[in-house]
Amino acid sequence: xxxFAVFSLPLLAIGCISVVVGCAGRxxxxxxxxxxxxxxxxxxxxxxxxxxxxxxxxxxxxxxxPPAIQTVSFESANAxxxxxxxxxxxxxxxxxxxxxxxxxxxxxxxxDFKDQLYERIDSQINSAETFRCISRRMVDAALVETRLRPxxxxxxxxxxxxxxxxxxxxxxxDYLLYATITSGTTDRNKTTQRDYLLTLEMVNLHSGDxxxxxxxxxxxxxxxxxxxWWNFGLGQGDx
Numbered sequence: 001x002x003x004f005a006v007f008s009l010p011l012l013a014i015g016c017i018s019v020v021v022g023c024a025g026r027x028x029x030x031x032x033x034x035x036x037x038x039x040x041x042x043x044x045x046x047x048x049x050x051x052x053x054x055x056x057x058x059x060x061x062x063x064x065x066p067p068a069i070q071t072v073s074f075e076s077a078n079a080x081x082x083x084x085x086x087x088x089x090x091x092x093x094x095x096x097x098x099x100x101x102x103x104x105x106x107x108x109x110x111x112d113f114k115d116q117l118y119e120r121i122d123s124q125i126n127s128a129e130t131f132r133c134i135s136r137r138m139v140d141a142a143l144v145e146t147r148l149r150p151x152x153x154x155x156x157x158x159x160x161x162x163x164x165x166x167x168x169x170x171x172x173x174d175y176l177l178y179a180t181i182t183s184g185t186t187d188r189n190k191t192t193q194r195d196y197l198l199t200l201e202m203v204n205l206h207s208g209d210x211x212x213x214x215x216x217x218x219x220x221x222x223x224x225x226x227x228x229w230w231n232f233g234l235g236q237g238d239x
Contacts, residue, residue: 042221044108045196049217050117053198056215058124061200062131064211094132095174097125097202098139098166100150106183106196121179121200134171142166150178159205176203192221 038048099122104110110117118136126133142165143150152158153176166173178201186193199214 045113045194045219049196049219050113050198051120053196053215053217054117054120054124057198057200057213058121060213060215061202061211062125062128064213065130065202094130096134096172097131097175097177098134098173098205099125099136099177099179100139100153102179102181103150104181106181107185107194108183110181117179121177125177131175134166134173138166138169138171142169154203154208156208159208163205173205176205177201178203190223194219194221 038051039046040048099118102114102118102121104114122133122136125131142162145165146158146161148158148162153162159176163173180199180201182197182199184195184197186195195216195218197214197216199212201210201212203210
């Protein structure tokens with residue numbers, strides 16, 4: 001019995017180590033419910049940062065844009081200019097919005113989030129009663145046809161050329177929409193604070209008038225939990 005124990009204990013230990021190592025290489029997944037919180041990224045922005053930025057900036061922008069159907073008097077037109085709104089509506093029905101795309105000027109690579117944010121912004125604009133977005137495929141085709149870059153559409157002649165290309169596709173456009181992501185980074189030893197800013201810019205294609213709305217989220221990154229508490233205080237969410 002003593003000899004059996006001497007030989008069996010090392011084998012049992014090897015077996016336990018093999019099981020632990022094998023389980024460590026596995027990955028498990030589960031479906032999140034609608035009321036579950038988004039996972040806070042430990043190294044980059046992630047869903048908990050990008051999704052609220054989109055929701056807030058789009059809501060602000062749609063809240064400031066005038067309705068597509070309205071009667072504008074001389075007094076109300078002056079009031080709209082003082083309030084910083086785009087000029088009178090351009091269409092008798094829902095105005096068409098050409099979402100040009102997202103320009104990432106932040107310190108992070110967005111990887112697959114860039115396309116997802118595009119679709120999220122596009123869907124929210126399209127769900128508004130007074131706006132309809134032009135298909136992204138039509139927008140890309142018009143840019144290829146005219147050989148124009150998105151930032152070159154601020155020139156009046158380029159805007160007219162681009163609008164004509166969309167018109168030939170059966171998609172007349174009233175507004176151009178640009179999205180820009182920027183970040184500001186503050187380092188303190190091994191702790192980092194990064195401020196994420198999402199800016200939406202709506203441009204009246206016919207007059208060139210524009211307005212901007214933005215949303216920001218600040219996020220801290222620390223090497224240790226103690227570092228998080230030391231630099232940002234107690235009660236901070238984990239990430």
